[in-house]
Amino acid sequence: MNKQQSNQMASLRKKLIAAIAxxxxxxxxxxxxxxxxxxLSTAPEVKGISTNIGANGNLEIALGTVDSFIDxxxxxxxxxxxxxxxxxxxxxxxxxxxLIDLSEGYGLDKINLYPSQLNFTAxxxxxxxxxxxxxxxxxxxxxxxxTLDGNTLLGQADATGVFTNTAGTQYAGVSAVGSxxxxxxxxxxxxxxxxxxxxxxxxxxxxxxxxxxxxxxDLAMIALNKALQDGDMEILETxxxxxxxxxxxxxxxxxxxxxxxxxxxxxGLTDDTxxxxxxxxxxxxxxxxxxxxxxxxxxxxxxxxxxxxxxVIDQYKAIKQNLINAKEELDKGSDWAxxxxxxxxLLKTEGIMFQGVKDSYTLQxxxxxIGTEMKMDGEIAMDLMDAVTSNQFKILxxxxxxxxxxxxxLTGSYTTSMTFPSGVSVSGIPATLLNGRPxxxxxxxxxxxxxxxxxxxxxxxxxxxxxxxxSSDPNAVLTNTYGYLVDLLFRTNAADSQLLLxxxxxGRIYENGSEDTQGNGANVTFTITAxxxxxxxDALAKAFRVVFMDKDGKIIAVAGLNTDDNGAIVGTVTGNxxxxxxxxxxxxLADDGALTLGTKKTDAALCxxxxxxxxxxxALVYLEGKDITNKEAGVFDSLQSTMNLQxxxxxxxxxxxxxxxxxxxxxxxxxxxxxxxxx
Numbered sequence: 197m198n199k200q201q202s203n204q205m206a207s208l209r210k211k212l213i214a215a216i217a218x219x220x221x222x223x224x225x226x227x228x229x230x231x232x233x234x235x236l237s238t239a240p241e242v243k244g245i246s247t248n249i250g251a252n253g254n255l256e257i258a259l260g261t262v263d264s265f266i267d268x269x270x271x272x273x274x275x276x277x278x279x280x281x282x283x284x285x286x287x288x289x290x291x292x293x294x295l296i297d298l299s300e301g302y303g304l305d306k307i308n309l310y311p312s313q314l315n316f317t318a319x320x321x322x323x324x325x326x327x328x329x330x331x332x333x334x335x336x337x338x339x340x341x342x343t344l345d346g347n348t349l350l351g352q353a354d355a356t357g358v359f360t361n362t363a364g365t366q367y368a369g370v371s372a373v374g375s376x377x378x379x380x381x382x383x384x385x386x387x388x389x390x391x392x393x394x395x396x397x398x399x400x401x402x403x404x405x406x407x408x409x410x411x412x413x414d415l416a417m418i419a420l421n422k423a424l425q426d427g428d429m430e431i432l433e434t435x436x437x438x439x440x441x442x443x444x445x446x447x448x449x450x451x452x453x454x455x456x457x458x459x460x461x462x463x464g465l466t467d468d469t470x471x472x473x474x475x476x477x478x479x480x481x482x483x484x485x486x487x488x489x490x491x492x493x494x495x496x497x498x499x500x501x502x503x504x505x506x507x508v509i510d511q512y513k514a515i516k517q518n519l520i521n522a523k524e525e526l527d528k529g530s531d532w533a534x535x536x537x538x539x540x541x542l543l544k545t546e547g548i549m550f551q552g553v554k555d556s557y558t559l560q561x562x563x564x565x566i567g568t569e570m571k572m573d574g575e576i577a578m579d580l581m582d583a584v585t586s587n588q589f590k591i592l593x594x595x596x597x598x599x600x601x602x603x604x605x606l607t608g609s610y611t612t613s614m615t616f617p618s619g620v621s622v623s624g625i626p627a628t629l630l631n632g633r634p635x636x637x638x639x640x641x642x643x644x645x646x647x648x649x650x651x652x653x654x655x656x657x658x659x660x661x662x663x664x665x666x667s668s669d670p671n672a673v674l675t676n677t678y679g680y681l682v683d684l685l686f687r688t689n690a691a692d693s694q695l696l697l698x699x700x701x702x703g704r705i706y707e708n709g710s711e712d713t714q715g716n717g718a719n720v721t722f723t724i725t726a727x728x729x730x731x732x733x734d735a736l737a738k739a740f741r742v743v744f745m746d747k748d749g750k751i752i753a754v755a756g757l758n759t760d761d762n763g764a765i766v767g768t769v770t771g772n773x774x775x776x777x778x779x780x781x782x783x784x785l786a787d788d789g790a791l792t793l794g795t796k797k798t799d800a801a802l803c804x805x806x807x808x809x810x811x812x813x814x815a816l817v818y819l820e821g822k823d824i825t826n827k828e829a830g831v832f833d834s835l836q837s838t839m840n841l842q843x844x845x846x847x848x849x850x851x852x853x854x855x856x857x858x859x860x861x862x863x864x865x866x867x868x869x870x871x872x873x874x875x
Contacts, residue, residue: 355476374674547597677820774846
């Protein structure tokens with residue numbers, strides 16, 4: 197090989213993407229970016245008549261389809277299947293790669309896991325019934341379970357987020373497991389939409405409550421106009437991000453109301469095809485984008501949204517703009533003069549009140565009376581001190597206190613508590629007396645349990661809506677869901693390898709790279725709320741099961757959430773996020789389908805991986821019914837959680853030495869041109 201050829205080969209090597217050392221399946225959870233992978237070695241080097249190919253180890257994954265998972269055909273490969281190119285996870289997920297993202301488009305966020313048990317094929321506990329993998333309880337007149345029904349169905353989400361099953365259809369990929377009644381899809385959409393309005397409203401409220409409870413010391417400093425330290429800018433950024441999440445839930449609540457209207461007989465969309473197309477426009481949009489899409493869509497342009505929604509939409513837009521403004525101000529610098537402009541959009545001190553026994557007072561009124569000399573003999577000071585000693589003292593965020601009050605106007609008043617920083621007093625009232633005091637966020641000028649979203653839901657424009665009379669429909673609607681099934685394909689070019697469940701976070705592509713290529717490990721992250729405390733979550737988490745099975749339904753491994761030697765759930769809490777790792781467990785099966793976890797396994801092997809042959813496994817996720825009682829499940833709302841599944845190989849896989857992903861290079865970048873080489 198001459199010098200020019202050698203340099204050309206070196207240039208080509210720099211363009212090759214690293215092979216996968218680890219890979220991540222992100223179930224329900226958004227991952228910031230992904231990279232296409234297909235089998236490339238370093239370019240062949242020809243010496244005489246021999247060809248040497250640079251070798252590497254890799255482990256690939258694809259989401260199964262009927263064609264690939266059931267019929268056994270090979271998924272496709274190629275860079276044109278990358279999400280960066282297609283902008284469509286449903287396309288990139290079903291091709292060989294290192295990441296499957298199920299966060300959008302599969303309806304997993306719409307699934308509620310009700311207690312159930314495994315349903316075996318005839319003949320014992322050898323294999324799970326692929327088409328009806330779970331049994332669900334049926335209840336008698338006294339409320340007790342009378343029988344377990346094995347007639348569950350697999351269903352996949354349509355454009356409206358409703359899971360349906362068509363008789364005789366095979367399902368693969370991502371499927372809900374549920375039961376069906378005779379209700380029509382539109383009637384089910386109306387019913388579920390009304391429930392979703394309140395569910396998202398409560399979710400928004402829970403986020404706001406968590407921000408105050410978890411950041412009370414920082415909020416207190418802000419309220420007292422104390423300069424934050426440079427390192428506390430991250431706290432404000434997190435606060436803005438969390439408030440944005442709360443406002444996004446408000447948007448989802450209003451979207452649910454629009455969905456109810458579209459599915460009703462008042463929308464004018466008498467044709468189910470038109471209704472599904474209109475409802476499907478909500479995917480990936482906030483309420484404003486959804487309304488705009490409805491106005492411009494050819495089949496939906498005559499739909500007139502009820503005017504009762506105008507006010508709540510305007511309030512959502514105002515909150516969104518204030519949060520955008522706060523972030524823009526925060527990005528300008530970290531000095532207090534700059535940061536205070538950002539804070540003004542979040543929390544307005546003139547709207548903060550202190551509740552005494554006789555009356556409530558603004559922060560300025562308290563300061564004016566007590567003054568810098570800390571005179572504690574005035575009427576306000578005495579009233580507040582009386583309130584503290586009689587346990588009646590409260591901190592009020594009124595309607596004009598900023599974003600927190602704006603959220604309360606929509607969701608209704610809410611109460612939490614605040615911890616003050618040590619050594620800080622509010623105009624003479626020591627922090628030791630203030631800690632743990634109630635913080636009440638008012639809706640409007642007074643405490644109102646119902647906000648504008650409640651009023652919207654109870655209005656005649658929404659509450660009284662009904663679906664059109666049902667017509668013949670070959671689809672069975674899953675009216676209750678008990679679990680879900682994810683079908684996965686794997687292959688490796690390594691010899692004598694086993695597929696492992698990777699609990700610890702590990703790089704998906706190479707060990708030392710950018711954050712975008714790192715995996716999060718196998719875990720479940722729950723959201724702690726006022727109703728779902730850590731203790732309540734722990735009681736439910738013991739029933740969480742992930743059953744791995746082969747294509748024939750034979751169980752190959754069972755995963756549960758991390759426990760100590762006494763069976764107590766072990767996880768980490770960061771703010772409202774409660775993360776618990778998944779491990780493989782020894783287990784026992786009863787004839788009725790009950791699955792009991794034993795001790796934690798010492799290895800993480802799922803199955804053998806023959807070299808260059810695709811292996812298909814399914815992950816069935818459900819709550820074990822025998823471990824759930826009304827005591828654990830008896831709360832008002834559903835528990836929110838996200839799950840990650842990460843896998844690895846038992847053989848050390850070596851990525852290529854050259855990669856655009858390593859160092860400063862990023863996927864998709866074009867390397868700088870090299871200097872011309874003399875012949």
